[in-house]
Amino acid sequence: MEMEQEKMTMNKELSSDAAAYCCSACHGDETWSYNHPIRGRAKSRSLSASPALGSTKEFRRTRSLHGPCPVTTFGPKACVLQNPQTIMHIQDPASQRLTWNKSPKSVLVIKKMRDASLLQPFKELCTHLMEENNMIVYVEKKVLEDPAIASDESFGAVKKKFCTFREDYDDISNQIDFIICLGGDGTLLYASSLFQGSVPPVMAFHLGSLGFLTPFSFENFQSQVTQVIEGNAAVVLRSRLKVRVVKELRGKTAVHNGLGENGSRAAGLDMDVGKQAMQYQVLNEVVIDRGPSSYLSNVDVYLDGHLITTVQGDGVIVSTPTGSTAYAAAAGASMIHPNVPAIMITPICPHSLSFRPIVVPAGVELKIMLSPEARNTAWVSFDGRKRQEIRHGDRCGLQAGLGTACQPPPWAVPALLGLVCRHSLSPRAPQGLSPWVLECHRAPVPAAAGHIRWHMQV
Numbered sequence: 200m201e202m203e204q205e206k207m208t209m210n211k212e213l214s215s216d217a218a219a220y221c222c223s224a225c226h227g228d229e230t231w232s233y234n235h236p237i238r239g240r241a242k243s244r245s246l247s248a249s250p251a252l253g254s255t256k257e258f259r260r261t262r263s264l265h266g267p268c269p270v271t272t273f274g275p276k277a278c279v280l281q282n283p284q285t286i287m288h289i290q291d292p293a294s295q296r297l298t299w300n301k302s303p304k305s306v307l308v309i310k311k312m313r314d315a316s317l318l319q320p321f322k323e324l325c326t327h328l329m330e331e332n333n334m335i336v337y338v339e340k341k342v343l344e345d346p347a348i349a350s351d352e353s354f355g356a357v358k359k360k361f362c363t364f365r366e367d368y369d370d371i372s373n374q375i376d377f378i379i380c381l382g383g384d385g386t387l388l389y390a391s392s393l394f395q396g397s398v399p400p401v402m403a404f405h406l407g408s409l410g411f412l413t414p415f416s417f418e419n420f421q422s423q424v425t426q427v428i429e430g431n432a433a434v435v436l437r438s439r440l441k442v443r444v445v446k447e448l449r450g451k452t453a454v455h456n457g458l459g460e461n462g463s464r465a466a467g468l469d470m471d472v473g474k475q476a477m478q479y480q481v482l483n484e485v486v487i488d489r490g491p492s493s494y495l496s497n498v499d500v501y502l503d504g505h506l507i508t509t510v511q512g513d514g515v516i517v518s519t520p521t522g523s524t525a526y527a528a529a530a531g532a533s534m535i536h537p538n539v540p541a542i543m544i545t546p547i548c549p550h551s552l553s554f555r556p557i558v559v560p561a562g563v564e565l566k567i568m569l570s571p572e573a574r575n576t577a578w579v580s581f582d583g584r585k586r587q588e589i590r591h592g593d594r595c596g597l598q599a600g601l602g603t604a605c606q607p608p609p610w611a612v613p614a615l616l617g618l619v620c621r622h623s624l625s626p627r628a629p630q631g632l633s634p635w636v637l638e639c640h641r642a643p644v645p646a647a648a649g650h651i652r653w654h655m656q657v
Contacts (some may be wrong), residue, residue: 222628234304271317292610297400297432299613305335305362305375307399308461309390311382312344317406318347323382326357327421332428337371338364367394375399375401376614377427381417391439391482391612400434400613402427411524414616426612433616437521437537438561438608440481440597442581447472447592477579480610482520485569485597487589488514490578495550497573501566502559509570514577517565517597532556542599561599561608568594 247365254483272278306328310321321342328334340363348354364371372394380386380403387403403413404420426432489496498510518527520535523543528534532545533556540561546554559565569577579595580586589595600609 203434209287209529218444223567237256239256246404257604262333263351279591295434297430297613298426298432299430302333303428305337305374307371307393308373308387309339309382311386311407314382314407317381320344320404320406320420322348322351322354322357322415324379324381324420324424325361327358331421334422334647335362336360339365340365341365344364359586362585367421372396377402379424380404380413381406382413384412385613387412388482391480392584395478396610398612400427400432400615402527404431412521412614414614420628427520427615435537435614435616436608436611437482437614438540438599439520439610439612440485440517440519440542440599441610442479442481442485443596444477444479444579444587444589445594445596446477447590449590478587481522482519482612483525483582483597484527485517485528485579485581486516486547487577487579487595488512490588492575492603494575495538495578496575497570498567498577499570501568503563504566508554508557510546510549511551512554513547515567516547516607517547517567518545519543519599527556530556535557540584540599542597563598564598566594568592 227465227523264589265440306510308321310317310324323335325338338361343349343358343361343363351423375394378390378398378583380390380401384407386407387401389496390401391398402415402424404415404417406417407413415419487496487498495511498509498513498515499506500508500515516522516527516530516532518525518539520539520541520543523532523535527543527545528544535541535543535558542559542561542565542642543562544559544565546556569589571591573591576591577589578586579589600611
């Protein structure tokens, strides 16, 4: 009798707590039974995804992409009733759609430099944007200084309408509605570096040597640009690393071009007296290596303030899921899908053969600094740029944004996908993310900038 009364009391308490909570991911799909210590399904059904753009037929997924139900029991007396605001959902790529609050009026066009084959596509695109769509086009000043463009008299009328800027001097973060990249994956990385805060939607055309991050083909660019302007495009949120480098002030220390959260320079004094702080947003990876020294680098890696390992070798790579297919893949790491919230830690030629790459959740805080036993300094770079020296007493803190069901990951890069895309994440794939197949090119991929394409099995 006592056990039955105790059980009834516990069920009443759980009912009152759980009644106030309704999981949007599980509502109508999964039910929680108080008579059984496991969660069950009221009926067998699958999550309906949004229909593919340009298609009248709906397709249904075989299972939900959301995590487990937040109301779960463990045995007769233990349960978990989480705060709904802390529940993390993995966003269904087929449900992410571009929406404009107002019609876009300005566009930033980024062209791969020193590539003569891109001059004609660049001219055609800019002419179409200005004359057909009546858009304000921003370009970097050094692009118009190209002799092939400067000497083209037929392009003179269009050149006068350009708005120009200079990197590290002009702030255009609040003037751009969306970005168009012409080139390879490096153009998208460069676009990310220009916006250290909120990033406008990025439309990347494949006109370079590598095209994992550039899904659009240029053959029918007019219709694809029109579709994006009208809001008919899917979005893949590519998370970035928020990196904060804190250095000891040593005499006449050179000031690097670090940018703060609002896009302004953050090369000021840290809260600690006698230290200098710089901040960066990184799309691919942060690489800490031994630099020109012939000695092995020796760095300590801390996770949420606790020492987890000491890397002794040529260096360490801390990469996003997007960067896991670049330098990290060449160093032996696994490839992570861009929708997975995680951080990859990969050693470069470690001295210990037992050291393997580590995947940690996106919400943790990493800190990397030289070990007290280190015989030489280290060098750090951010997406291959802003390379600088790290000495004893300096530290490098890294953090990735963690999104929720109602809010995307902060600092993310919204990469657009159109109606007809070249590879995997197209919303037209009827099976979405399951199954997906990795296809590695037989040709060697440059470690510092290369990406391995992911292809979906349709």
